[in-house]
Structure formats: structure tokens, C-alpha cells
Amino acid sequence: MTKKSRPRASENSASRHIAVIGSGIAGIACARTLVQAGHRVSVFEKNQGTGGRMATRDTGFGGFDHGTQYFTVRDARFEKALSTANGLVRPWSTNTVRILDEFGRVVASALPPKEAHWVASPGMNALVKHWAEPLKTSGSLLLETEVISIEADKLEPQRWQLQTEGVGNGSRVHSGFDDVVLAIPAAQAQALLQSSRQGKAMVKALGKVSVAPCWTLMLAFPHAPHPHLAHIGPQWNAARSTHHRIAWLARESSKPGRGPVERWTVQANPEWSQRHLEDDDARVKAKLLKAFSEVTGIRAEPSHAEVHRWRHAQTMEPLGKSHAWDDKSRIGVCGDWCLGHRVEDGFVSGLEMALAIL
Ligand SMILES: Cc1cc2nc3c(=O)[nH]c(=O)nc-3n(C[C@H](O)[C@H](O)[C@H](O)COP(=O)(O)OP(=O)(O)OC[C@H]3O[C@@H](n4cnc5c(N)ncnc54)[C@H](O)[C@@H]3O)c2cc1C
Numbered sequence: 001m002t003k004k005s006r007p008r009a010s011e012n013s014a015s016r017h018i019a020v021i022g023s024g025i026a027g028i029a030c031a032r033t034l035v036q037a038g039h040r041v042s043v044f045e046k047n048q049g050t051g052g053r054m055a056t057r058d059t060g061f062g063g064f065d066h067g068t069q070y071f072t073v074r075d076a077r078f079e080k081a082l083s084t085a086n087g088l089v090r091p092w093s094t095n096t097v098r099i100l101d102e103f104g105r106v107v108a109s110a111l112p113p114k115e116a117h118w119v120a121s122p123g124m125n126a127l128v129k130h131w132a133e134p135l136k137t138s139g140s141l142l143l144e145t146e147v148i149s150i151e152a153d154k155l156e157p158q159r160w161q162l163q164t165e166g167v168g169n170g171s172r173v174h175s176g177f178d179d180v181v182l183a184i185p186a187a188q189a190q191a192l193l194q195s196s197r198q199g200k201a202m203v204k205a206l207g208k209v210s211v212a213p214c215w216t217l218m219l220a221f222p223h224a225p226h227p228h229l230a231h232i233g234p235q236w237n238a239a240r241s242t243h244h245r246i247a248w249l250a251r252e253s254s255k256p257g258r259g260p261v262e263r264w265t266v267q268a269n270p271e272w273s274q275r276h277l278e279d280d281d282a283r284v285k286a287k288l289l290k291a292f293s294e295v296t297g298i299r300a301e302p303s304h305a306e307v308h309r310w311r312h313a314q315t316m317e318p319l320g321k322s323h324a325w326d327d328k329s330r331i332g333v334c335g336d337w338c339l340g341h342r343v344e345d346g347f348v349s350g351l352e353m354a355l356a357i358l
Contacts, residue, residue, distance in 0.1 A: 016039045016040065016178045017039075017040045017041075017042070017159075017176055017177050017178055018031075018034055018039055018040070018041050018042075018177065018178060018179045018180070018181065018357065019042050019044065019147075019162055019174070019177040019179070019180045019181065020034075020041055020042070020043045020181045020183055021044050021162075021180070021181065021182045021183060021184055021192070022043075022044075022045065022182065022183035022184040022335070023043050023044075023045035023047075023050040023051070023052065023128065023141065023143075024051065024053060024054065024128065024183060024184075024335070024346060025051075025052065025054055025127075025128050025336075025343055025346040025347050025350065026052075026183040026334045026335045026336065026346040026347070026349050026353070027043060027045075027052075027181070027183030027184075027334075027350060028043070028050060028128050028132050028135075028350070029081070029131075029346070029347045029349075029350030029354070030181055030183055030350035030351065030353045030354045031043050031132075031135060031350075031354075032131055032132075032134070032135070033350075033351055033354035033355070033358075034354050034357065035134070035135070035140075037354075037358050039357075040140075041135070041140055042140050042142065042174065042177075043132070043140060043141045043142065044142050044145050044146075044147050044162065044164060044174075045142065045144075046144065046145065046146035046147075047143070048143060048144055049125060049129065049143065050125070050128045050129050050141070051124070051127075051128040052067075052128070053067035053068055053310065053313070054067060054120070054124045054125055054127065054128055054343060055067040055124060056123030056124050056125040056126075057218060057306075057308070058123075059218070059304055059306075060304070061220035061222055061259070061261045061263060061303065061304050062220070062252065062253070062258060062259030062260075062261045062263055063122065063123040063252070063258065063259070064218040064252055064263060064265050065119070065123060065124040065250075065252065065255070065265060066216045066218055066265055066308050067124065067216075067310065067313075068124050068343055069124075069250055069265070069267075070092050070117040070118060070119050071117075071118050071119075071342065071343035071344060072115040072116070072117065072118070072344065073115075073116070073118060073344060074115075074344060075344055075347070075348055077347075077348070077351060078344050078347050081131075081347070082118075082127075085120075085127055085130050087121075088120055088121060088126050088127055088130055089118050089119070089120055089121070089127060090118070090120075090121050090256040090257065091116050091117065091118060091119075092117045092118065092119045092255050092256060093117075093237075097117075097236075097238045097240060098236045098238070098239040099239065099240050099242075100239050100240070100241040100242065100243070100295060101242055102242055102243050102244065104234075104243070104294060104295035104296060104297065106236070106239075119255050121256055121257030122257045123258075142164075142166070144166055144167035145164045145165075145166040145169075145172075146165050146166070147162050147163070147192065148163050148164065148165055148192075148195075149162070149163040149192075149195060149196045150162055150180055150192065150193070150196040151163065151196060153176060153177070154175070155175065155176075156175075159175070159176050159178055160175075160177040160178075160179075160330075160331075161173055161174060161175035161176070161177065162174045162175075162177065162180070178330060179330045179331070179332070179357055180330070180331045180332070181331075181332045181333070181334060181357070182331070182332070183333075183334050183335055183350055183353070185211060185311075185312035185335060185337065186206050186209040186211060186312070186319070186333075186335065186337045187209075187211065187311075187312060188312070189206060189333045189335070190203050190206045190207070193206075193331070193333075199326055199329055199331050199333075202324050202326055202331070202333060205319070205324060206319070206324075206333065208317060208319070209315070209317060209318065209319050209337050210315070210316040210317035211312045211313065211314065211315050211316065211337055212270035212273065212274060212313060212314045212315075213270070213274055213277050213309065213311050213312070213313055214267055214268060214270065214309075214310045214313035214314060215267075215268040215272070215273045215276065215284050215288065215307055215308075215309055215310075216265060216266065216267050216268070216307060216308045216309075216310065217264075217265070217266040217267075217268075217284075217285065217288040217289065217292065217305065217306075217307050218263070218264075218265055218266075218304070218305070218306050218308070219263065219265075219266070219289070219302040219304065220261055220262070220263045220302055220303055220304035221261070221262040221263070221264075221298070221300055221302055221303065222261045222262070222303050223300070223303070232262060232298055232300060233296040233297055233298035234296050234297065237250065237251045237254035238250040238251070238254075239295075241295055243269075243294065243295050244269075244291075245268055245269065245287060245288060245291040246266055246267070246268060246288070246291045246295055247267055247268065247269035247270070248266070248267040249264060249265070249266050249267075249292070249295060249296065250264065250265050251264055252264065252265055264292065264296075264298075266288055266291075266292050268284075268288060270313075270314060270316070273309075273310075273313070277309070281306075281307050281309075284307050284309075285305055285306070285307045288307065289302075289305060312337075314341045315336060315337040315340055315341040315345075316341075318337055318338060318339055318340050318341075318345075319337060319338040319339075320338075321339075322334070322338055322339055322348060322349050322352035322353070323338055323349055323352050323353040323356060324338070325353065325356045325357070332353050332356065332357065333353075334349040334350050334352070334353035335349055335350075336349060
């Protein structure tokens with residue numbers, strides 16, 4: 001890291017160029033706030049699309065929200081931002097989320113949810129995609145571009161440069177950044193800062209954060225009766241389960257704006273996911289499918305079954321503050337894991353990160 005002091009935002013606010021790594025809700029909330037304040041922002045995303053864990057998997061049978069299931073809104077700033085996403089965010093009547101025992105019996109239900117359950121439509125990834133559109137149009141969003149190192153800029157050592165690996169365009173160096181924001185899961189932020197030998201104090205602070213993995217199963221039953229007439233299996237649309245493998249089940253086709261084919265998303269619990277983290281897909285699929293049958297009573301063979309492994313899914317121990325920012329190096333970190341495990345935590349964290357830079 002350079003010994004020269006880096007310029008502060010207030011010294012040269014009009015011409016600041018800020019790199020945001022990660023285009024989940026935290027990264028995009030941060031980036032759009034910085035752009036709205038007049039800064040130049042480049043967002044780097046290793047995946048093909050934006051949204052991160054607010055994800056939708058498209059299949060021939062319809063989409064699956066295989067990450068975030070729904071979100072709740074408690075922060076007025078999040079509520080205000082959502083009001084700009086005209087029509088994209090809709091309430092999901094989960095017909096009250098049930099609580100099931102190990103055998104799939106309903107042990108608690110019927111209480112109307114205290115808070116509305118919101119989903120983006122037509123898929124969970126639509127919200128962040130919408131907010132990222134201006135960045136995409138202006139060429140400030142670099143998809144399929146993984147940041148592998150953060151270094152002092154070779155030409156202007158008081159600034160930063162990023163080394164990236166991109167699909168199709170190989171290794172590249174992007175230079176001239178006044179500030180760098182890592183809006184990625186804590187373990188990945190830690191690894192990137194460590195390998196880049198930046199932000200040692202921050203690396204240490206991130207060590208207390210703990211995030212559990214999650215295996216997700218996606219199932220489609222196209223031969224089931226039309227959903228408006230009858231369902232196969234249970235009459236509820238979403239449930240938390242105490243089954244030793246499964247924590248959550250939701251009927252995708254019950255969400256607003258989705259296709260009609262009977263589809264289920266099933267999420268394994270953190271302990272089981274951790275124990276089976278390195279198992280192969282076929283083994284995990286077989287075990288979760290068996291558990292799904294036990295819980296729902298659905299014995300029909302699905303026409304579509306696939307699993308997805310989230311290595312960094314649910315925060316178990318958060319950082320305890322909305323973001324971390326090192327004023328000397330002008331590197332910051334944000335993400336849901338700073339505050340908790342919810343979409344809104346990601347939004348608030350990204351917003352607070354941007355406000356700290358401003
Ligand atoms: C299975 C599951 C179920 C969930 N259910 C719910 C729910 O019902 N309700 C709820 O509120 N929340 C839920 N969550 C949590 C919610 O998804 C997160 O809180 C939120 O999406 C986190 O957003 P984020 O921007 O902090 O991180 P992410 O969404 O993880 O975004 C980080 C982004 O950074 C990118 N990235 C990482 N490293 C690099 C790199 N080196 N270079 C470039 N890009 C990089 C990633 O590809 C990703 O797009 C769930 C999560 C999972 C996985």
C-alpha cells in the first residue's frame with residue numbers, strides 16, 4: 001500500500017472514481033447512491049447477471065427463486081427505494097407460513113404473518129436488475145468479471161487498480177480508482193483483502209463473522225393438476241420445517257407473476273448443509289428428494305430436479321455494524337452479513353457504505 005495520503009471525497013468530490021465489487025443488493029444500493037451523488041462508479045460482478053443471492057434460475061418449467069424466498073421491509077429508506085421499482089415488487093400471500101414437525105405434520109399455523117412477505121416479479125432477481133439498469137446502460141457494470149486482486153495503481157500510486165479475470169476477455173487491469181468497496185460475502189472479502197495484502201485490520205475484524213451454507217433443491221411437476229383447481233401434496237404454499245434435513249419449502253407457482261407449473265423450492269437446514277457441503281450433486285439431490293417426500297407426501301417423480309449449493313447463505317454471527325470503512329486506505333466492505341441475514345440488511349449496509357464515502 002502506498003505511503004502517500006489518499007484524497008478525501010470532499011477534496012475532489014466531482015471526479016472520484018469508485019470501484020464496487022459485487023452486484024448483489026448491497027453493491028447495487030451502494031453504487032446507485034454514489035452515482036446519484038455525482039460520482040463515477042464501476043461495478044464488477046463475476047456472475048452473468050446481477051442480484052447475487054436474490055437469484056432466479058430459469059428452466060423450461062418456469063423460474064425458481066433458489067436463493068432469497070421473500071423479504072420484509074422495516075427500514076423507511078428501503079421502503080422509499082422500493083417505491084421507485086414500480087410494480088416489480090409484489091406481496092406474496094403465503095397462505096400463512098406453516099411450521100412442520102419431522103414428519104411433515106403441521107404443528108403451528110394460521111397466524112397471519114405480522115409483516116407482509118414481498119417478492120420481486122417475475123423472479124426474485126428482477127429488483128436488483130432494475131436498479132442496475134442505468135449502470136448497465138452507461139457501461140459501468142462489468143459482468144462475468146471476477147476481481148482477483150486489489151493493488152496500488154502502477155501509474156498513480158495514491159489510487160487503486162484491480163486485476164480481473166473475465167469470461168472471454170481473460171486477465172485485465174482496471175486502474176485509477178479513488179475508493180474500493182467490497183460488497184461480497186465476508187469470507188470472500190477476507191480472502192481478497194488478504195491475497196491483495198490490503199486492509200489488514202479489516203481482515204481481522206471480519207474473522208468474527210460466521211455464515212452458514214445452504215443446499216437448495218428445485219423440483220417441477222408439470223403433470224400435476226392445474227394449480228387453480230388443486231395442488232398435488234399439501235394445501236399450504238410455504239412452511240418452515242424441523243425435519244433433520246429440510247428447513248424451508250415453498251411452492252414457487254404460488255408466488256405472484258410466476259408460471260403455473262407446480263414447482264417447489266426446498267432449502268436444507270444450515271447444519272445438514274454444512275455436513276454435506278462437499279457431497280456431489282447427485283447424492284444431495286437424492287437425500288433432499290427423499291426428505292421432500294417425507295414432509296409433503298408427494299411421491300410423484302419430478303420432471304425436473306436440480307440442486308444448487310450456496311457456500312455463503314445465511315449469517316449466523318454478523319459484524320455488528322452496517323459496514324467497515326478504512327479512511328486511510330479508502331477501502332470499505334459491506335453486505336448483509338454486516339447486520340444480519342436479510343435482504344434489507346444488504347440494502348441498508350450498501351446504502352450506509354455509500355453515505356460513509358460521501
Ligand atoms: C438460500 C438462501 C435463502 C435466503 N432466503 C432469504 C429470505 O427468505 N429473506 C431474506 O430477506 N433473505 C434471504 N436470504 C439472504 C439474502 O439473499 C441476502 O441477505 C442478500 O441477497 C445479500 O445481498 P448482498 O448484496 O449482501 O450479497 P450477495 O447477494 O451475495 O452479492 C454478492 C455478489 O458479489 C459477487 N462477487 C463475489 N466475489 C466477487 C469477486 N471477487 N468479483 C466480482 N464479483 C464477486 C457475487 O457473485 C454476488 O453477485 C437468503 C439467502 C440464501 C442463499
